[in-house]
Amino acid sequence: MGYPWGNQKAEIIDEMPMAATDMTIMESGRNYRGYVPWIAALVALIVWEVVAALHLVSAVALPSPVQVFRDLIATATVGYSGQTLLSSTLFSFGRIAVGFALAVLVGIPIGFWMATTDWVFLIIDPFLQFLRPIPPLAYLPLIVAWFGIGELPKVILIFFCTIPIVIISAMSGVKGVQENRKRVAECFGANRWQMFRYVILPSALPEVFTGMRVGIGVAWTCLVAAEMIAASRGLGWMIMSAGGQLQIGVVFVGIIIIGLLGYGMELGIRTLEKKMVPWKGRA
Amino acid sequence: MIQFEDVGKMYPATSKGGEPTIAVQEFSLRIEDGEFCSIVGPSGCGKTTILNMLAGFETPTRGQIVVGDDVVTKPGPERTVVFQRPSLLPWMTVSDNIGFGLTIRDKNPKGHQQEIMQMVEEMGLSGFESHFPYQLSGGMQQRVSIARALITDPTSLLMDEPFGALDAQTRSDMQRFLLELWKTSQPTVLFITHDVDEAILLSDRVVVMTPRPGMVAEEFSIELKRPRKWDSILSTEFLRYKKQILSVLRQEAG
Numbered sequence A: 001m002g003y004p005w006g007n008q009k010a011e012i013i014d015e016m017p018m019a020a021t022d023m024t025i026m027e028s029g030r031n032y033r034g035y036v037p038w039i040a041a042l043v044a045l046i047v048w049e050v051v052a053a054l055h056l057v058s059a060v061a062l063p064s065p066v067q068v069f070r071d072l073i074a075t076a077t078v079g080y081s082g083q084t085l086l087s088s089t090l091f092s093f094g095r096i097a098v099g100f101a102l103a104v105l106v107g108i109p110i111g112f113w114m115a116t117t118d119w120v121f122l123i124i125d126p127f128l129q130f131l132r133p134i135p136p137l138a139y140l141p142l143i144v145a146w147f148g149i150g151e152l153p154k155v156i157l158i159f160f161c162t163i164p165i166v167i168i169s170a171m172s173g174v175k176g177v178q179e180n181r182k183r184v185a186e187c188f189g190a191n192r193w194q195m196f197r198y199v200i201l202p203s204a205l206p207e208v209f210t211g212m213r214v215g216i217g218v219a220w221t222c223l224v225a226a227e228m229i230a231a232s233r234g235l236g237w238m239i240m241s242a243g244g245q246l247q248i249g250v251v252f253v254g255i256i257i258i259g260l261l262g263y264g265m266e267l268g269i270r271t272l273e274k275k276m277v278p279w280k281g282r283a
Numbered sequence B: 001m002i003q004f005e006d007v008g009k010m011y012p013a014t015s016k017g018g019e020p021t022i023a024v025q026e027f028s029l030r031i032e033d034g035e036f037c038s039i040v041g042p043s044g045c046g047k048t049t050i051l052n053m054l055a056g057f058e059t060p061t062r063g064q065i066v067v068g069d070d071v072v073t074k075p076g077p078e079r080t081v082v083f084q085r086p087s088l089l090p091w092m093t094v095s096d097n098i099g100f101g102l103t104i105r106d107k108n109p110k111g112h113q114q115e116i117m118q119m120v121e122e123m124g125l126s127g128f129e130s131h132f133p134y135q136l137s138g139g140m141q142q143r144v145s146i147a148r149a150l151i152t153d154p155t156s157l158l159m160d161e162p163f164g165a166l167d168a169q170t171r172s173d174m175q176r177f178l179l180e181l182w183k184t185s186q187p188t189v190l191f192i193t194h195d196v197d198e199a200i201l202l203s204d205r206v207v208v209m210t211p212r213p214g215m216v217a218e219e220f221s222i223e224l225k226r227p228r229k230w231d232s233i234l235s236t237e238f239l240r241y242k243k244q245i246l247s248v249l250r251q252e253a254g
């Protein structure tokens, strides 16, 4: 028979974070969290395999998972057009890592500064709002014309397409600090640095993390687009070039690697977030 | 000694066409050292505004507030505040929250462990010093707020409806607890509440305010003997005060 109410109990507790102190109840109800994502992925693979096996779509346009796996092995070992999968991946990943890290390192202080100092806001905001809605591909030709097609232009592109998101999230994080919390610090005579260190920075962290997660997604979009147009290696280049030669299996390999990398980065940020802002959503 | 001298506060018109609000007008009050003084009044009559001006968060638009020999111009650690909504810092543990004032004052986040642990014990928070605020009940959170306000040895403690969000039982526990604390360290207390029972039970003096713009309608010296117990609120003297205060409040409400 089992205990049909077991899971319900866990759900109810889930909705009341304040009451969720009984860890044993919580964890026993959450066993399914470990395997449900895997089952979902497996089902998706099976559906794909079935659709491909039934030849609902031509085999050239939709290779089966098994075929894609073979292409994966081939690109990983022999390579595609002289680039192994590892080198394509590392090039793309490196461009993102450098461009995005710079955007975070520069963007967070700018966002904080804009939120706390009016004249800084007045100077930077027009540029920010102007830059933000422009699709990066619109200024890609400029970047190529100025910086060529090496690594630098890609890093610059990632930097410019993600920094508005980082700045805006940092700024709104600072603006959202609860007045009473600042007043507590004022009461004890906190100076500007102490106010920042103990109240403003931690208050803003949850929003900064949200901005970073959105930023990572945007970074991949920009990068792949840029690599499709002006690059001779990287995952975007591999996808574009393989598509042109109707090597759809390799296109799938590229897409899957990008998806997995994006997912991995998201998990990394989530872990960091849990460590740094354990109170998120509960205060 | 705290002295409000003909204090007025007008909030400016809003950009969306809201009229300027005169929150407080011609408010004069003198609170002696070590006195427990409560302010009761209808919602929106300017109680929080008065407390915020005394704390130094807001500046009066008329008159001045004098504490000791100085006119209040900014917040200071000798006038600490307990807010209605616990304003604990969610990223700090209970003991870091309690020690926050010392951290700021001495520019040193460590080195106050002894004082903090003593406070933790006094507040009945033993065993919770490494918890985060969201892991505590409302009453415990408010005890942490009070501990944080007391640890810098303030001369006055400003409390803005500190127990307003608590259930009746917890509230009555907290009242008793506050009386105990006050008996030992005797800071001057300005206590804001809309609960007349609470005001009489705790205070040496109850100030009743008019509706906005807030002024002093009437003051009552509460001469119930201390220590007061929960059943003090059933004595005939208590009920007499309550009747008087309620009738002023009703009269003012028009």
Ligand SMILES: Nc1ncnc2c1ncn2[C@@H]1O[C@H](COP(=O)(O)OP(=O)(O)O)[C@@H](O)[C@H]1O
Pocket (backbone or CB within 6 Å): B011, B012, B021, B022, B023, B041, B042, B043, B044, B045, B046, B047, B048, B049, B050, B212
């Ligand atoms: N920052 C503000 N700006 C404009 N009006 C305010 C502000 N704070 C309070 N008020 C107004 O002042 C009046 C008194 O508010 P408050 O002191 O909070 O009353 P109470 O604490 O007695 O309920 C209210 O009418 C309120 O709308």
Ligand SMILES: [Mg+2]
Pocket (backbone or CB within 6 Å): B047, B048, B049
């Ligand atoms: Mg109020």
